[in-house]
Amino acid sequence: MQVNGTNTIETRPLVFAGFSVSSWAFAIRVWLACLLALYASFWLQLEVPSSAAITVAILALPTRGQGLEKAGFRLFATAIGVAASIAIAGFFSQTGGLLLAVLGVWVGLCVYAAGMLDGNRAYAAALSCITVALIAIQQIDSPQQVFPTGVARGAALVIGVLAVAFINDVLAAPDYHPVVANRLAVLHRQIMSYAESVLRGETTSVSVTASMLKEVTALRPEIASLHTESSSGTARSTAARSAMVDLVATLFLARALAMLPAAARPTSGTIIQDEHRPDLLAMCRGRIESELLRKDAEVRGSLDALRNGAHPAVSHRAPLYRCRRIAAENGVRAAICFTLIAALFVTAGWPTTEVALSLVAVIIGLGTTAPDPRKFTAIAILATPVSCLLAGILRYFVFNGVSEFPLLAIGLAPVVIGLALLISLPNPLLSSLGRLSLVFTLAILAPTNPQSYDPNVFLITCTLACLAAILTFAAQILVPPLSSNRRLELLLREARSDRGGLGVARHRHLTSEEAAYHDATRVQQIAAAGGADQSVLDEAMRCFDRSVAVRRCNAELDDLQDGPLAEAAEIARAALARRDAGTVLTAAAALHEAAARRSLPADSACAALVLSAVALSPSASESIGKRQS
């Protein structure tokens, strides 16, 4: 099997002051978009011009497509949040404690929705919570102001989105599809090289295959953002998605090849020994090899379509696996955290605590989109004093009473460009710190026309911002977010039950490749929760192999159910339902014989049955585990 080799020329990027030129270009784009958003907001006399600047900071992403997709979801989520704010304020404004409980329930619902989605969709769910926090909670004592506040926020957001889109278009922000195409091509090479090593009889660690699967599935949200990039975006997004789904199918086929020789050994006790077995195994191996070659060609075709901006020959969906139980537990915990802090503020009776409470909801909401919510809160604790300090320096040392826009532009430059450079760093901790600091600095500085320089207001805002971050962290110690071990336990339980056939019927509408991708996203989450634990990865991959093999087999048997081999196919399906390797292999032999008697083609169904038998056989799985570790 020949791996498609492409010669890539490594070019050293130009570096200035430790940052690449592309990072500097990104930072300057963010600064210019920020200025444009503020200028337009001042000119239009919007009530909250700072929201436009904050929108720019949130949409500060290095490529145009990613920014536009996030902008679309930001506007959509704001509309939902404003509608929810009006409904909550309308129904519960005079109900005291019940209002806070309803807000807690809304926070929980949004966190649940964010847990069931990924990428910018999860961000939109979190933003629905944040919008309610910034509109309904901040106007908790004046519900009649909820609608005007919502309209003002919506207008500022639109200005921010337009500023980002305009600056990115005019200054030719780079496209993302070459990066995605490059990453998919690298993964394709890695998977095909793994397949070659399997054919040569070499061993590969299970962590390597799990890591490849994780990297492939992690591309899903990024591929979705290609859609907004240009008029060819839809075609490119479809091509990239098909390549990604086919890569998962290719990796499964390579693993299937690795399984077969191990199961073929005569010491395997559970697989029935009969005269047809060597033939069936050889036929199964041949079918998998030819399918692997076909998938390789399909991936290459999809990658070419991605580069050329054309629709691929084969189009796949990429269904996402999410554990409802994990999302629900996270939602309940977030709701409890929020209600606890709200109850504390009500008991304390401090004035203007609605600002702190809204910031608590913001931190909880944004934390759900981060891999570890508690770590995110810890970064927020670090980012709030940094932002207060930066905003204080800007307000009282740099500006100190000035009201001219050019001076605002010059004064903002070092902070915005510096923090945008921090965002562009590959280190996720520093990047998150940069983004949060930029957003909080602009929120605390709150540029308005005319600018307020009241130190009393500034000090109270800073104190409440720091207090909100600390209280959220304290609440998360009392009611901790779901631990990695618990997540792992729930994910593995679902993976094991899927192997038992519970999930097979649920995904009948998916093609076998799409169902394999769905299962691969579960492996990705198990790998994320379990770290690099070899036994966990091994079990996750075995569950993946079994569920995909059984699902492919069911699909093949479905094709035979209306023909002359329907009876044999039904017997095979019954054997498959028993999940016994020996019975399945016998059924495969019976189907093979029945097809041979009538001179009908059933090789693919027989091969799928043999593969299922091998995947279901515990001794075969153990052999594969030994072979791969």
Add this chain to the structure above:
Amino acid sequence: MTHTYSELIIDGVLVAPIVSYAAIALLMFFLLRPLLHFAGFGRLFSNPSLAELSLYVTMFGLLTLFF
């Protein structure tokens, strides 16, 4: 003769004409996208995104002028 703009009224809430025009132009632009892809619009320009933005602005301007 001065061109008059009528406000969109949604359940008693007045929506500024510029917002309606911008939204309609955006909708039209999204409907036009498959056609632009088919015609190879992106390959005609060195900065396709700027060309698409210009097309949107043109559509928005024409809508404002004639409707």
